[in-house]
Amino acid sequence: MLDAEGDAAADYLEELLDIADLDGDIDIFVENGRASVAVLADEADPTGLQVLVGPGGEVLDALQELTRLAAQAKTGERSRLLLDIAGFREDRRSTAAGIAADAVSRVRASGESVQLEPMPAYQRKAVHDAVAEAGLRSESDGAEPDRYVVVHPA
Known part of the structure; x- marks a missing residue:
């Protein structure tokens, strides 16, 4: 179940990165019984993902909720997914x-x-x-x- 949630979140985030024309690697793992997804900054452009974090992590918080909704829509189960971008969290x-x-x-x-x-x-x-x-x-x-x-x- 957590693997499916992570995969659904990764698919959503890959599409988002493509639309926004941003580079980043996606890492999926389970931490403390929750699916976790990290979008890692490209070494060539370590600040390139900051737009997805926003001031104080406000954009990241919103993206986490959207990613949870996308995962929930795909799996049919409530998502408690954790999202980190560029190591902010x-x-x-x-x-x-x-x-x-x-x-x-x-x-x-x-x-x-x-x-x-x-x-x-x-x-x-x-x-x-x-x-x-x-x-x-x-x-x-x-x-x-x-x-x-x-x-x-x-």
């Missing part, structure tokens, strides 16, 4: 892991909860995973687009 996940490590240190030093700045869902997930791995608790609070993570002592 991976870079943000790395940043989120650093934010989580800092928050864990502050919580351990003070013994008090720490509220983080609002961030998108995929970054919050990275923070929750890092906090859990460190043996502390975390929860998301607030309403989109201002949803944030609170890190609590164990």
Whole structure:
């Protein structure tokens, strides 16, 4: 099922790249029980895909939803596909892991909860995973687009 979802997403994205006259390689994989697709920038033009990311990842978020709809239409199943373009989300996940490590240190030093700045869902997930791995608790609070993570002592 996840393979079919990834293949459907890749087909959709290949057509999009052709229409937009953009170069990129498509990598399909399964991560944490979800189909994931990454569009990798051409080494000759590493910034060529930035138009598909947009400021703050806004275009990427929209493309992810469109790609999910295309995969759903082809497979008949609800899609939870993750899309990354030019390493944008991976870079943000790395940043989120650093934010989580800092928050864990502050919580351990003070013994008090720490509220983080609002961030998108995929970054919050990275923070929750890092906090859990460190043996502390975390929860998301607030309403989109201002949803944030609170890190609590164990």
